[in-house]
Amino acid sequence: MKKTLIFMSLAFLAGACNVSSDKKAGTGERTNPFLTEYTTPYGVPPFDEIRLEDYKPAILQGIEEQKKEIEAIVNNTAAPDFENTIVALDQSGRLLSNVNTVFGGQNSANTSDEMQALSKELSPILSAHRDDISLNPQLFARVKAVYDKRGELNLDKEQAKLLEETYKDFERGGANLPEDKQQKLRELNSEIAMLQLTFGQNMLKETNAFKLVIDNEADLSGLPANLISTAADDAKAASEEGKWVFTLQNPSIMPFLQFSDKRELREKIFKGYIMRGNNNNENDNKEVVKKLVKARLEKAKLMGYPDYAAFVLETNMAKNAANVYKLLNEVWEPALVKAKEELADLQAMMNKEGVSGELKGWDWRYYNEKVMKARYDIDENAVRPYLQLEKVREGLFYTANKLYGITFTELTDIPKPHPDAVAFECKDGDGTLLGVLYMDYFPRSNKRGGAWCGGYRQQSYKDGKRVPPIVTIVCNFTKPAAGQPALLSIDEASTMFHEFGHGLHSLFRDVHYYGVARVPRDFVELPSQVMEHWVLEPEVMKVYAKHYQTGEAMPAELVKKIEESSKYGQGFATAEYVQASILDMDYHVLTEIPTDFDIVKFEDASMNRLHALSQIPPRYRTTYFNHTMGGGYTAGYYAYMWAEVLDADAFEAYKEAGNIFDQATAKRFREYILTPGCIDDAMDMYVKFRGKEPDTTPLLKNRGLK
Numbered sequence: 001m002k003k004t005l006i007f008m009s010l011a012f013l014a015g016a017c018n019v020s021s022d023k024k025a026g027t028g029e030r031t032n033p034f035l036t037e038y039t040t041p042y043g044v045p046p047f048d049e050i051r052l053e054d055y056k057p058a059i060l061q062g063i064e065e066q067k068k069e070i071e072a073i074v075n076n077t078a079a080p081d082f083e084n085t086i087v088a089l090d091q092s093g094r095l096l097s098n099v100n101t102v103f104g105g106q107n108s109a110n111t112s113d114e115m116q117a118l119s120k121e122l123s124p125i126l127s128a129h130r131d132d133i134s135l136n137p138q139l140f141a142r143v144k145a146v147y148d149k150r151g152e153l154n155l156d157k158e159q160a161k162l163l164e165e166t167y168k169d170f171e172r173g174g175a176n177l178p179e180d181k182q183q184k185l186r187e188l189n190s191e192i193a194m195l196q197l198t199f200g201q202n203m204l205k206e207t208n209a210f211k212l213v214i215d216n217e218a219d220l221s222g223l224p225a226n227l228i229s230t231a232a233d234d235a236k237a238a239s240e241e242g243k244w245v246f247t248l249q250n251p252s253i254m255p256f257l258q259f260s261d262k263r264e265l266r267e268k269i270f271k272g273y274i275m276r277g278n279n280n281n282e283n284d285n286k287e288v289v290k291k292l293v294k295a296r297l298e299k300a301k302l303m304g305y306p307d308y309a310a311f312v313l314e315t316n317m318a319k320n321a322a323n324v325y326k327l328l329n330e331v332w333e334p335a336l337v338k339a340k341e342e343l344a345d346l347q348a349m350m351n352k353e354g355v356s357g358e359l360k361g362w363d364w365r366y367y368n369e370k371v372m373k374a375r376y377d378i379d380e381n382a383v384r385p386y387l388q389l390e391k392v393r394e395g396l397f398y399t400a401n402k403l404y405g406i407t408f409t410e411l412t413d414i415p416k417p418h419p420d421a422v423a424f425e426c427k428d429g430d431g432t433l434l435g436v437l438y439m440d441y442f443p444r445s446n447k448r449g450g451a452w453c454g455g456y457r458q459q460s461y462k463d464g465k466r467v468p469p470i471v472t473i474v475c476n477f478t479k480p481a482a483g484q485p486a487l488l489s490i491d492e493a494s495t496m497f498h499e500f501g502h503g504l505h506s507l508f509r510d511v512h513y514y515g516v517a518r519v520p521r522d523f524v525e526l527p528s529q530v531m532e533h534w535v536l537e538p539e540v541m542k543v544y545a546k547h548y549q550t551g552e553a554m555p556a557e558l559v560k561k562i563e564e565s566s567k568y569g570q571g572f573a574t575a576e577y578v579q580a581s582i583l584d585m586d587y588h589v590l591t592e593i594p595t596d597f598d599i600v601k602f603e604d605a606s607m608n609r610l611h612a613l614s615q616i617p618p619r620y621r622t623t624y625f626n627h628t629m630g631g632g633y634t635a636g637y638y639a640y641m642w643a644e645v646l647d648a649d650a651f652e653a654y655k656e657a658g659n660i661f662d663q664a665t666a667k668r669f670r671e672y673i674l675t676p677g678c679i680d681d682a683m684d685m686y687v688k689f690r691g692k693e694p695d696t697t698p699l700l701k702n703r704g705l706k
Contacts, residue, residue, distance in 0.1 A: 034058035034099050040415050042425075042436045044470055045102050045456050047415040052114055055103050059122060062096030063129050069093065070133060073142065080142035082153055086163055089143070090515045100126075101456050108454075109474050110418055111446045116201050123197050127190040134173030135182050143170055161679045162513045168315075169515075174303065181302055188299045195292040200448070200630040202283040206276040207624075208445050209283070211238065212246040212256075212269045220244060222261035224381045227252075229481030248273050249443040250450075251478035251492075257365040258380070263355070270362035277623030278600070285623040286599045292629060294593045309588040309635040316520045317642065317682050321589050324638045328585075330696060331641060332578045332610065334705040338571030339613055345371050361615045368569055376565040380489055383562065388548040389441060389477065389486035392493045395544030396500045399534045403666040404504075405429030408437065417456075417472065420444075426507050435459070435468040435507045441486065442479040448626075451475040451495050453502035453528075458517060459509045471506045473499045485548050490562060493544075494532050501531030508674040516677045521636045523682040525643035526650065527674055533651040536563060537660050567704030572616055574703055579607060579618040581638040584628040588635040599623070641699075646686060648702050649694030 033049040035058060040046050069092040076084050107119050133139065146153075147167040155163065174185040213235070214220060220228055231244035231252070238245050246252050246269060253269055260266050277285035296308040305311040309321045318324045346367040347359045359367065372378055397408045411423040414436075421440040428434050438456075443449075456470040475495060480486040488496070505527040511517050534540050538559065545554035586606045603622050612618075620627060620637075627633035650669070654660045672689040680688070687693060700706035 032058055034095070034102075035061065041411070042414070042433075042468075042470065043457070044415055044423075044436060045098075045417075047102075047417050049415075050102065052112075052118070055099060055106075055118060056122065058099040059096060059103065059126070062093065062099055063125070065095050066093035066129070067132070070136065070139060074136065074138040076142075080145045082146055082155065082159060082163065085142045085146050086159075086166055087513070089139070089166065090162060090513045096129075098457075101454075105417060105454065105456065105472065108452075109440060109447045110444070111204070111448075119197060120194065120201075123193050124190045127193045128186065131173075131186045131189055134170060135175060135186070137175075140170050140175040143167055158512060158516055158679050162515045165515050165678075172303070172311075172315075177302070185299065185302055188295050188302070191295050192292065192299065195288055195295065196629065196631040199277075199285055199288050199292065200626055202285050202288065203277055203624050203626055203630070204448055205283045206279070206285075207248045207449060210248050210269075210272040210276075212265065212272070213240055214244040214246070214265070215242075219262050219265060222259045224255065224259060226384070226478070226481060226484065226487065227255050227259070229484065230479055233479075233481055248276065250476055251443055254365070255380075255478070257362060258369050260366065263363070263366075266362040266366060267360070274361070274617055274621055276621075278621070285629070289599050289622055289629055290593075290597050293587050293590065294597075296588065296634070297590060297593060307589050307591050309585060312588070312635040316636065316639075317522045318638070321585060321635075324585055324642075325582075327642060327645070327696070328578050328581055328638055331574060331700070331705070332582075334700065335571055335574035335578060335703075336611070336613075338705060339575045339616060340571070342368070342371075342569065342571045343613060343615060349374070359615060361617060364572065364615055368572070372565055372568060375568070376561050378558075378561040378565050383490060383554075383558065384487040385547050385549070386545045386554040386558070387488040387490070387493050388546075389488055389496075391544040391546055391548075392488055392496055393439070393544075395493075395535075395540050396497060398543045399497075399531070399540055399661075400500075400504065402661040403663075404508075404670060406434060406507075411436070421472075433468050436470045437503055437507065438470075438472040440472065440474045441477045443476040447474070447476070449476055451499050453499045453506065455506055458514060459506070459511070460514065461512045466510060469506050469509070471503050473503050475499065487548065490535070494535050497531045497535050498528045501528035504531070505674050508670055509677055510675050511677040511679070516679055519678045520682050521633065522639040522642040523646075523686075525640050526646045526686075529640070529643050530647040530650050530669075533647070533654075534660065536566065539660065570703045570705065574705065575612065575616050576619040577641065579610065579612055579616070580620045580625065580627075581641060582606065582610065583618050583622065584625065584633070584637040585635060587622075587628070645694050645696050645699050648698035650686075650690060652698055653690055 032054045033046045034054055038044070038046060069088070073085055073088050073092075078084055103119075107115055143166055147163060150160065150163055153159075153163075174182055177185060214231070223231075228244060231246055234247065234252075235241060235243040235245040246256050248269070253273055256269055257266055277283065293308075300306070300308040300311040303311055305314075307321075309324075313320055313324065318327075343359065346364060349367045349370050350359050350363060353370075369380070400406050400408070406429060407427050408424040409427070411425050414423050416423060417438055418440055420442060421438050424437045424439070426434040426437055451474065453471065453473050455472060457467070459469040460467045473496075475492075477486060477488060477492050477495075502524075505524075509517060536559075541559060542553055545559070546552060547554075583603060583606050587602075599622050603618075607618070618625075622629070625637075627637050628635070633639060650673075653665050653669075654662050657665050668689045672685050676685065683693065697706065
């Protein structure tokens with residue numbers, strides 16, 4: 001299955017905020033919806049009642065409530081034990097968490113200048129609060145007292161893991177540092193949080209600032225009709241009626257680069273894309289990156305690590321930078337060979353069409369499309385009519401039902417994070433409620449790019465009963481023109497399956513403590529990436545790949561062409577991904593920051609060491625590499641490739657069983673991968689599912705690199 005690797009990671013989030021007029025009973029005073037029990041269906045946030053001004057007081061009250069909860073733990077006169085210290089800490093801060101998930105979602109999926117200003121105001125307050133907990137000596141003393149007698153406590157596996165993770169979090173949070181170094185750590189944590197926030201806000205502004213406005217219809221040559229219609233709608237929304245507007249959002253720029261016959265316009269929009277955050281203006285990210293890399297290194301050394309990657313990777317499956325580079329280099333060498341073969345093909349096609357000179361970055365997708373058409377007789381515009389968004393979603397739900405017996409039912413009378421979102425009730429095979437799933441598909445100027453899965457409520461337990469999660473999937477798919485259906489590309493269909501895999505991970509999780517819910521960064525992409533393998537399976541395609549006008553199934557001949565062509569272009573796709581992964585690592589294995597640190601020169605040197613092709617920039621260049629500079633995947637962008645080793649090997653288990661819906665295999669995957677959080681070492685969980693450790697052979701074969 002072709003891997004686009006454009007996904008954004010598990011982050012918090014999606015949300016919106018609308019105006020409310022509800023009042024306290026008998027008074028003219030309005031109630032802050034965060035400060036009362038939600039009375040909505042399924043206990044979802046009351047999005048239609050939330051205002052911007054609700055966030056700050058609710059967050060401040062949440063901080064105060066958690067402070068009191070921490071004080072109660074510290075001042076407990078009873079000897080510290082698992083329940084009165086470890087569990088009490090794990091359960092603290094629920095109000096703050098509830099508000100932050102909605103606040104984070106709003107800032108990601110429906111932001112505004114006012115929301116971004118508020119997030120900057122709150123960032124140092126929240127950073128200080130986190131440090132007040134992790135650097136509280138009395139609290140750590142109680143945690144350590146429980147940890148030191150762990151062998152005597154007769155804890156079950158989940159309890160033992162919570163204790164281990166809690167103690168580790170304090171150690172990694174600086175609890176063992178002397179007081180002067182703890183103060184420095186506080187300053188660095190606050191600085192890093194603010195720099196990461198600033199980086200992301202600058203990137204969004206840079207993305208929105210560029211618009212390619214076309215006023216001559218002849219300049220639309222080669223572009224598909226649906227893209228032209230959407231560009232006309234975007235022009236109208238931008239008060240440019242009668243013109244066409246193309247943006248740096250992926251559903252706009254990528255098909256433009258793929259189909260536009262106007263080379264000079266492809267160059268213009270391509271350069272706009274790769275220069276984001278590097279335009280020497282108020283949104284320039286070069287200085288932000290310099291300060292951020294320096295602050296991260298300083299934090300790592302303060303904590304006793306040689307570099308920031310060592311600090312991050314200690315808790316990941318990879319364990320150290322050497323293992324990350326080993327994997328990336330193993331994939332890079334065949335990827336570069338394949339990319340050079342593809343470059344020769346594209347150069348020949350360009351010359352054949354009478355265009356002289358060297359093929360450039362803005363030419364790659366355009367001539368790749370032409371080579372694909374000539375070699376495989378396949379045109380993406382012939383595929384899209386068979387990939388109506390709602391039908392692809394049916395394919396998702398069908399796959400999940402066949403594997404796990406679960407069902408999805410649309411909910412219409414329920415608050416939604418945005419008017420564009422749709423909601424579904426998810427039930428297990430026995431009718432038990434697993435959770436609520438939101439899906440939000442299309443780009444907005446106040447929505448960050450990419451695709452991600454987050455949540456408004458994490459699965460938990462209360463009074464001995466499972467509290468189901470509220471999950472959200474947010475995408476940026478090609479928006480249809482007014483009155484037209486949303487038709488996806490194969491890559492977009494794959495993205496939907498990918499994010500749905502993250503959603504299943506959240507819906508199936510069944511743990512008793514928040515502290516054992518998270519899994520290592522390089523394991524978290526396994527549930528998402530394995531779902532991509534079902535996208536092109538004939539039994540799944542017969543469910544969703546139907547023409548939006550006639551209802552006819554995608555012709556077998558077209559399906560075959562898609563399969564045959566799926567490995568072409570993997571040199572490009574793999575190279576740009578590996579380049580970004582190595583760039584991320586190169587920044588974070590630095591042990592010293594030169595006084596004349598130049599971000600552009602550093603990136604160039606990193607790519608030159610790889611002998612990277614000039615026509616293929618890293619998937620994310622430094623100044624818009626939000627995965628690493630915005631946090632989340634710092635020294636961790638390699639995780640998609642690491643997890644692909646796992647997912648390619650995992651899907652082999654279904655093939656070996658002779659059935660892509662083999663119930664026994666799916667049951668093991670749910671039991672050992674999707675349900676238990678991190679109560680075991682990640683590789684141990686994988687081995688329990690698979691019966692062995694994976695190797696890279698299936699990955700290389702899937703990508704056509706072996």
